[in-house]
Amino acid sequence: MIEPEFLTTTRAFYDAIAADYADRFRDALDAMPTDRAMLALFADLVRAERPDGKTAELGCGPGLVTRHLYRLGLDVRGIDLSPRMVELAREACPEVPFTVGSLFDLPFRDGELTGAVAWYSIIHTPAERLAEVFAEFARVLAPGGHLLLAFQVGDEPLRLDKPFGHPVSLDFRRLRPERVEEAAREAGLPVTSRTVREPAGEESTRQAYLLARKPPA
Template sequence: MTEPDFLTETRAFYDAIATEYTDLFRDHLSRTPMDRAMLALFADLVREERPDARTAELGCGPGRMTGPLHRLGLDVHGIDLSPRMVELARQAHPEVPFSVGSMFDLPFQDGELTGVVAWYSIIHTPAERLPEVFAEFARVLAPGGHLMLAFQVGDQPSRQERPLGYPVSLDFRRLRPEHVEELAREAGLPVTSRTVREPEADEKTPQAYLLARKPKA
C-alpha cells in the first residue's frame, strides 16, 4: 500500500532537522512548569490504575517527554515516524525502548497499554484522518487506561518552509479543544480534563492539554 504523502513529508521533515531540534528542546521541560505538572499528573493517574502499567509516547521525537515519564516511574515505550529521531532518542535515553512506527498502525496488542501520550504529535495529521488515529488510541488502551494530548489551539495551520535551510516543509495544524474532545469521545475515550493556558515566551497561540480515559467494562 502506498504511504500517504503527509506521512512521507512528516518523516522527511523530522529526519532533516532531528539534530537541531534535539539541541533546541533539550532543556525545554525545565523551563515549562505546566508541562512538568501535566506529565506528573498523567503518571500518577496511570500508576494508580495499575502500578506495573505499560505506557507509550506516540510521536516521541528524541524522547524529551519519554525520558521524564520513565523517571516518573512508568514503563514507557517511545514510538516515532522518524528513524533519525528514534536514533537520537536511543542515544539520549538508553534505558527506554524506542521504535520507528506510525500512529495509524501501532505495534501493540488490543488493550495492551494503560497509558498513551501524544504530545504535539497529532498536529501533522489531516483533519479527515484524525478519527483513525483516535480509534487506534482506543484500540491499544485497556479499560481504565488514560490518554494525554497536548497541542496548539487555533484554526489556521502554520506552514514551516525550509527550516534551518533544509529543503523540507510541513504543516503544523492548530486544533480546537472542543473538536479534539469530540474526536476522543467518538472513539470511546471521554475527556476527563481540559486545560488551556495562554502563550508563553515565543509561543504564538494558547496551548491545550486534554486527558481522556477509556471506560472500564
C-alpha cells in the same frame, strides 16, 4: 500499500531537522511548569490504575518527554515515524525502548497500554483522518487506561519553511479543544480534563492539554 503523502512528507521533515530539533528543545521542559504538571498528573493516574502498567509516547521525537515520563517512574517506551528521531532518542535515553512506527498502525496488542501520550503528535494528521488515529489510541489502551494529548490551539495551520536552514517544509495544524474532545469521545475515549494555557516565551498561541480515559470494563 502506498503510504499517504502526508506521512512521507512528515517523516522526511523530521529526519532532516532531528539533530537540530533535539539540541534546541533538550531542556525545554525545565521552563514549562504547566507541561511538567500535566505529565506528573498523567503519571499519577496511570500508576493509580495499574502500578506496573505499560505506557507509550506516540510520536516521541527525540524522546525528551519519554525520558521525563521514565524519570517519573513509568514503564514507558517511545514510537516515532522518523527513524532519525528514534536513533537520537535511543542515544539520549538507552534505558527506554524506542521503535519506528506510525500513529495509524501502532505496534501494540489490543488493550496492551495503561497509558498513552500524544504530545504535539496529532498536529500533522489531516482533519478527515483524525478519527483513524483516535480509533488506534482506543484499540491499544486497556479499559481504564489514560490518554494525554497536547497541541496548539487555533484554526489556521502554521507552515514551517526551511527550519534550521534545512530545505524542507511542513504544516503544523492548530486545533480546537472542543473538536479534539469530540474526536476522542467518538472513539470511546471521553475527556476527563481540559486545560488551556496562554502563550509563554516564544510561543504565539495558546496550548491545550486534554486527558481522556477509556471506560473501565
